Amino acid sequence: MIAALALSLLAILGLEFMPDRQLDLLAPGAVHNLFLASPAPAGAGSPVQWVDARRRHWRCHYTAPAPYEPCGITLMLSGKDPARGVDLTRLRTLELDLAYRGSSPHVRVAIRNFDTRFSRAEDANSPRIHTIHLRSRDVQQPVVLDLAELTVPEWWIAQYNLPREFNRARLDNATSITIDLPSELAGHEQDLELRRLVLRGDWFNRDVAYLAVVCAWMLGAAAIAVHRGTALRRRYRSQQREIDALTARTSALREEQDRLRRLATIDELTGVLNRRGLEAALEDLESQPQGVALVLLDIDHFKRINDRWGHTAGDEVLRRVAAIVAANLRARDVIGRWGGEEFLIACQGQHVEDAAHLAEKLRESIESSCIDAKGRFGITASFGVALAPPGTSAQRAFKRADAALYRAKSAGRNRVEVDTAHDAATTL
Numbered sequence: 001m002i003a004a005l006a007l008s009l010l011a012i013l014g015l016e017f018m019p020d021r022q023l024d025l026l027a028p029g030a031v032h033n034l035f036l037a038s039p040a041p042a043g044a045g046s047p048v049q050w051v052d053a054r055r056r057h058w059r060c061h062y063t064a065p066a067p068y069e070p071c072g073i074t075l076m077l078s079g080k081d082p083a084r085g086v087d088l089t090r091l092r093t094l095e096l097d098l099a100y101r102g103s104s105p106h107v108r109v110a111i112r113n114f115d116t117r118f119s120r121a122e123d124a125n126s127p128r129i130h131t132i133h134l135r136s137r138d139v140q141q142p143v144v145l146d147l148a149e150l151t152v153p154e155w156w157i158a159q160y161n162l163p164r165e166f167n168r169a170r171l172d173n174a175t176s177i178t179i180d181l182p183s184e185l186a187g188h189e190q191d192l193e194l195r196r197l198v199l200r201g202d203w204f205n206r207d208v209a210y211l212a213v214v215c216a217w218m219l220g221a222a223a224i225a226v227h228r229g230t231a232l233r234r235r236y237r238s239q240q241r242e243i244d245a246l247t248a249r250t251s252a253l254r255e256e257q258d259r260l261r262r263l264a265t266i267d268e269l270t271g272v273l274n275r276r277g278l279e280a281a282l283e284d285l286e287s288q289p290q291g292v293a294l295v296l297l298d299i300d301h302f303k304r305i306n307d308r309w310g311h312t313a314g315d316e317v318l319r320r321v322a323a324i325v326a327a328n329l330r331a332r333d334v335i336g337r338w339g340g341e342e343f344l345i346a347c348q349g350q351h352v353e354d355a356a357h358l359a360e361k362l363r364e365s366i367e368s369s370c371i372d373a374k375g376r377f378g379i380t381a382s383f384g385v386a387l388a389p390p391g392t393s394a395q396r397a398f399k400r401a402d403a404a405l406y407r408a409k410s411a412g413r414n415r416v417e418v419d420t421a422h423d424a425a426t427t428l
């Protein structure tokens with residue numbers, strides 16, 4: 001940025017303080033030809049004579065009035081090709097130092113510009129002429145003309161009768177510069193010496209140069225904006241990728257956490273809730289307004305199965321009992337293994353009679369099921385049923401269900417005992 005500022009400053013300073021382009025038309029080789037205008041071929045009898053051609057010093061002396069009294073010097077800017085001149089559009093001034101002694105009140109400066117749209121090589125007057133008349137006394141000392149002061153004279157416009165746009169002053173192909181005297185000269189001697197004729201101006205179009213500086217800045221700014229935009233987009237994409245990766249990782253972790261939580265609350269052997277899962281479920285149910293009926297199931301003489309048929313058979317019995325119970329429950333009922341061969345069923349919003357009925361149904365199913373796949377033995381289970389009405393402790397209801405179960409065991413097993421002394425009502 002600092003370098004760009006410094007460069008711009010340098011460019012502006014260069015534009016402002018760069019030395020002018022200078023075209024010294026009297027320097028050797030600066031023009032292709034330089035000659036005096038004369039009514040007759042130059043010679044001893046001509047009224048126009050060089051005094052010192054090297055110093056561009058000449059004299060005119062017309063003794064009697066004549067229709068054509070030229071007394072001037074022409075510098076040819078075009079070479080062999082008369083249609084090919086010099087572009088003066090970027091030159092601003094013309095410095096003229098002319099020593100003149102004579103009778104003409106004015107000195108004329110004329111520049112011809114060849115325009116291919118209408119100028120003809122065979123017609124020396126057809127290149128558009130641009131003139132200015134200077135008072136003779138004003139050219140006693142060096143004078144600086146602005147080229148914009150030169151205008152296309154009416155006589156030339158009238159003579160060629162061209163469309164308006166062709167009559168505008170324009171020096172893009174100047175072919176000659178003439179310094180002469182526009183007045184009648186007869187009877188007086190005219191003495192002229194052209195000492196200096198210099199064109200000055202810019203090397204290039206300043207407006208374009210300033211525009212180039214502004215464009216360079218705009219391009220630079222656009223390039224920086226595009227670069228920053230690209231970098232920002234890249235950064236955004238990379239951050240987006242990181243966010244996506246983090247989101248994926250978070251959801252994977254959440255899934256893993258859910259899986260572990262499930263595992264922590266599920267009984268590995270039977271696939272139903274374990275004691276921790278049951279406790280959490282009971283806590284949840286306790287807070288519900290409907291109350292909950294509890295059914296405690298204990299397999300009868302389970303130890304014997306283990307002892308007789310082995311632990312694997314015992315495990316299989318536990319799995320089958322869990323499956324039988326699960327198959328008989330509603331979607332919102334909960335089953336879990338409380339421990340050993342004991343299962344707890346929690347039925348939300350159910351009457352104690354319905355719970356007892358469910359227990360009876362389960363009892364029959366277990367008794368009638370062929371629990372051992374090999375058909376070696378059957379099993380029975382005892383049930384204790386209790387109700388935790390809305391707003392009462394499920395824990396206390398559990399104790400009552402356990403007591404009812406104990407009664408069922410004591411009464412000979414394979415039976416359902418219902419707690420009747422629960423906290424509030426016997427039914428929901």
Ligand SMILES: Nc1nc2c(ncn2[C@@H]2O[C@H](COP(=O)(O)OP(=O)(O)OP(=O)(O)O)[C@@H](O)[C@H]2O)c(=O)[nH]1
Pocket residue numbers: 269298299300301302303304306310311312313314315318339340341409413
């Ligand atoms: N196979 C197997 N046995 C288990 C498991 N958990 C506990 N047990 C066994 O279950 C038996 C429970 O025996 P007890 O508490 O005497 O009860 P029971 O034999 O069913 O007698 P009652 O309940 O009075 O009818 C014990 O032998 C435990 O080792 C288990 O996950 N798998």
